[in-house]
Amino acid sequence: MPVTVATAPFDVSAEERTVTGLVDALRGDPGTRVLLVSGDRAPVSRGHAVLSFVAPDDVAADAEWAFLGRDSDGVALLLAAVGERGSEEVGSDGASFREVGASLPPHEAELFVTAVALGRWLVEAAFCPGCGERTRTTMAGWARHCDGCGREHFPRTDPAVIVGITSADDERLLLGANAAWGGRMFSCFAGFIEAGESAEQTIHRELAEEAGVRVRDLRYIASQAWPYPRSLMLGFHVTAVDEDEARPDGEEIIETRWFTREEIGRALRGEGDVSLPGGVSVAHHLIRAWHDAGPGGEG
């Protein structure tokens, strides 16, 4: 089962990024479609079902531009990113990726993620971290060059792990309730990869901290770019060494709970008093994939 936001039906057409003056030329073409993004918001229409694009002339002069690729008809797609203060430019039809990502067509959800991730970097990382000079964008908005010290800079991505923990007999799944979620919502355990760590080391450290469990048999399942603020979520299933070790850290995680497949099935159908993460997230995919792979599942 694919993670819908990890598919790429439109063509990023990366080979075009080196074409001199590409973005300026496309800004002068009235056939170009522009996705206007402010922070994590973009215009949507038809009841949040599709993204809304504008013509290049409709964008404020201070926007930062990038080439996003071409749709299946060959029409060029540009990103115009404005700061959070420019949210009025996105208009009253604007919505965040968090709000509408699950209801958009998969290729538009992916385009939205790319636009938010790239747009924030374009707006917020204008100055060279090495020497402090203002940089200029190159590679059609996908890189910056510093004329002060000669360095090249690229959009930063912060890797994180997200993990579903299974029992040794694979009959139960351990999830946690985060203090920030208000009690009813359970999800997988997650944490950022720290400097010098491998993904595997992060999993062992985070699960010991948050859920109190030692784990084995790490199985990579899927990844997902998550633009809050600029993460790449690496999704795993792992097996608990001893199910009785599970206990919440009491700070970030306020409750850990083992769920049967039947209980997860009910929650996925929206029944009962436990809620699970929304369909746009890799956490949802990890939970559903475990549920569907077992007896009584759909797979």
Ligand SMILES: [Zn+2]
């Ligand atoms: Zn520099």
